[in-house]
Amino acid sequence: MRRRKKLILVLSLLxxxxxxxxxxxxxxxxxxxxxxxxxxMALNKVAVFDFPSTWRAAEETIxxxxxxxxxxxxxxxGMALATAGVLFQGLLRNPMADPYIIGTSAGAALGATIAMxxxxxxxxxxxxxxxxxxxxGALATVFLVYNLARVGGKTPIISMLLAGVVVSSLMAAIMxxxxxxxxxxxxxxHSVYSFLLGHISVTGxxxxxxxxxxxxxxxxxxxxxxxxxxxxxxxxxxxxxxxxEVERDKILILALGSLLTAAAVSxxxxxxxxxxxxxxxxxxxxxxxxxxxxxxxxxGGGAFVIIADLLARTIMAxxxxxVGIITAIIGAPFFLYLLRRTRKEYAF
Amino acid sequence: xVGLQFRQVYFSYLDxxxxxxxxxxxxxxEMVGLLGPNGSGKTTLLKLASGILKPAQGEIKLDGSSISxxxxxxxxxxxxxxxxxxxxxxxxxxGEVVMLGxxxxxxxxxxESEADRRVVNDALELVGIRELAQRRFDELSGGERQKVxxxxxxxxxxxxxxxxxxxxxxxxxxxxxxxxxxxxxxxxRGLTVIAAMHDLNLASLYFDRLILLxxxxxxxxxxxxxxxxxxxxxxxxxxxVRVEQHPLTGVxxxxxxxxxxxxxxx
Numbered sequence: 001m002r003r004r005k006k007l008i009l010v011l012s013l014l015x016x017x018x019x020x021x022x023x024x025x026x027x028x029x030x031x032x033x034x035x036x037x038x039x040x041m042a043l044n045k046v047a048v049f050d051f052p053s054t055w056r057a058a059e060e061t062i063x064x065x066x067x068x069x070x071x072x073x074x075x076x077x078g079m080a081l082a083t084a085g086v087l088f089q090g091l092l093r094n095p096m097a098d099p100y101i102i103g104t105s106a107g108a109a110l111g112a113t114i115a116m117x118x119x120x121x122x123x124x125x126x127x128x129x130x131x132x133x134x135x136x137g138a139l140a141t142v143f144l145v146y147n148l149a150r151v152g153g154k155t156p157i158i159s160m161l162l163a164g165v166v167v168s169s170l171m172a173a174i175m176x177x178x179x180x181x182x183x184x185x186x187x188x189x190h191s192v193y194s195f196l197l198g199h200i201s202v203t204g205x206x207x208x209x210x211x212x213x214x215x216x217x218x219x220x221x222x223x224x225x226x227x228x229x230x231x232x233x234x235x236x237x238x239x240x241x242x243x244x245e246v247e248r249d250k251i252l253i254l255a256l257g258s259l260l261t262a263a264a265v266s267x268x269x270x271x272x273x274x275x276x277x278x279x280x281x282x283x284x285x286x287x288x289x290x291x292x293x294x295x296x297x298x299x300g301g302g303a304f305v306i307i308a309d310l311l312a313r314t315i316m317a318x319x320x321x322x323v324g325i326i327t328a329i330i331g332a333p334f335f336l337y338l339l340r341r342t343r344k345e346y347a348f
Numbered sequence: 349x350v351g352l353q354f355r356q357v358y359f360s361y362l363d364x365x366x367x368x369x370x371x372x373x374x375x376x377x378e379m380v381g382l383l384g385p386n387g388s389g390k391t392t393l394l395k396l397a398s399g400i401l402k403p404a405q406g407e408i409k410l411d412g413s414s415i416s417x418x419x420x421x422x423x424x425x426x427x428x429x430x431x432x433x434x435x436x437x438x439x440x441x442x443g444e445v446v447m448l449g450x451x452x453x454x455x456x457x458x459x460e461s462e463a464d465r466r467v468v469n470d471a472l473e474l475v476g477i478r479e480l481a482q483r484r485f486d487e488l489s490g491g492e493r494q495k496v497x498x499x500x501x502x503x504x505x506x507x508x509x510x511x512x513x514x515x516x517x518x519x520x521x522x523x524x525x526x527x528x529x530x531x532x533x534x535x536x537r538g539l540t541v542i543a544a545m546h547d548l549n550l551a552s553l554y555f556d557r558l559i560l561l562x563x564x565x566x567x568x569x570x571x572x573x574x575x576x577x578x579x580x581x582x583x584x585x586x587x588x589v590r591v592e593q594h595p596l597t598g599v600x601x602x603x604x605x606x607x608x609x610x611x612x613x614x
Contacts, residue, residue, distance in 0.1 A: 234436060
């Protein structure tokens with residue numbers, strides 16, 4: 001019971017730090033706006049509060065029309081990727097299964113690129129075919145990599161990484177091919193480029209209105225699988241002995257992970273390593289129980305991407321570097337560290 | 349109390365027939381050992397009994413109802429399985445692993461109840477690993493891990509316990525400890541036990557009924573004295589043995605007869 005109270009406390013602290021990083025990240029940018037002002041602005045939106053305005057109207061516009069959608073977009077990307085990471089890692093019993101590393105993100109990106117290429121304009125709330133195509137690409141890739149990596153009822157780390165790398169490279173090559181032969185994409189080369197490197201491209205609330213329900217809904221549904229993911233640590237057969245309908249769960253969990261990845265990719269392109277670093281840090285500190293791991297990773301992932309995006313926007317201002325570069329600079333060494341630490345497991 | 353019936357069961361993997369016309373009836377409260385050489389179908393028979401493989405023909409009945417009609421969850425509330433080993437890639441504690449045994453009883457978003465915790469504590473107590481509860485599973489020795497898996501299976505509160513060569517990677521002391529425990533659960537609580545066994549002498553000592561399999565067929569079925577005869581062992585295992593009597597219990601005791609090289613060394 002004491003442990004449970006402690007875990008609830010940790011979740012609350014993570015929630016508070018997510019909200020704190022939302023405000024912190026909103027304060028910085030081309031125009032600095034003081035934190036108390038942002039707080040008062042935000043509270044004024046809640047009916048009972050009415051603080052006198054100590055800020056310019058333009059500042060309010062910057063906060064509500066530009067910064068907050070972007071920062072919330074970053075939070076959603078981080079929450080989705082971290083949750084997808086937990087789902088893939090739990091299902092594949094493989095702590096390296098990050099959506100970026102196993103190729104899901106590349107699949108989503110290829111799907112998205114193909115959709116951008118098509119001369120179809122089904123724009124709906126700021127989205128067109130892109131998220132749908134991203135989801136199909138993610139789902140197709142995850143099933144492809146999974147089946148390629150599977151050896152005798154297991155998905156060993158080494159074959160998973162190899163299949164993921166090879167499929168990702170193939171997807172990237174097809175993308176590069178499409179870009180080089182398509183005038184339509186070359187005209188938008190800069191946005192294609194920042195898509196590939198990972199860039200939170202949220203320009204208004206319309207995108208948030210579509211992505212937020214997907215991500216939040218996905219995270220809530222994921223929580224329903226917590227016990228089954230714990231049981232799946234014993235492997236598919238072991239989980240079946242404990243009453244898990246493994247084939248059904250497998251399809252649902254892969255689809256859910258792909259949906260979350262696709263939701264993230266559709267507003268941020270390829271942001272790597274979030275789904276790897278965050279769940280790992282949570283597991284190392286608080287153990288692998290998915291009932292705690294899922295919500296804690298979602299909250300931590302949100303805060304991680306908000307801060308990474310804040311760095312991306314500010315450290316070389318006025319140049320904005322893609323957020324994917326920041327997460328890779330933090331994440332890649334961490335990944336190598338894990339690979340060294342667990343090298344016994346993939347000895348071959 | 350749950351009995352198990354196999355009625356004319358056939359099963360084959362993609363590469364050939366593995367079980368051929370299996371007709372068996374195991375009554376509630378029995379303690380049955382499955383014997384046979386590698387590839388004779390012991391593991392397959394256990395997987396059919398746990399419902400994770402479906403027979404190609406025939407029917408398997410668990411407590412009177414056809415196992416193919418039952419959901420995984422309702423099977424898991426009655427049948428628990430202890431495989432040869434489990435590898436767990438994440439750092440669960442022993443207590444958490446044993447709690448996994450409650451999975452078929454837990455609702456998706458609910459927390460485990462006081463009753464679930466009591467069942468887990470009882471299982472840890474029964475297997476004698478209470479003091480390991482806070483230790484990490486992946487840091488335990490092979491024998492300790494096997495006890496944890498047994499405790500997890502017991503946390504399912506099964507009526508039928510299936511064990512697939514549960515002692516094959518263990519030293520002699522741990523082998524006996526596990527078998528004593530299982531035997532105690534069988535006599536003390538009426539738990540029905542079916543175990544695939546490698547060691548004929550341990551099987552002879554701890555089981556009332558032995559089923560000898562050869563190439564996917566039941567070759568012999570009866571008491572250790574009926575099954576473990578020199579003729580049947582040499583026929584099924586193609587090994588030359590002499591059967592004597594265990595000095596303490598009188599059950600068959602198999603002595604392996606060496607060929608040339610080992611005799612010369614004397």
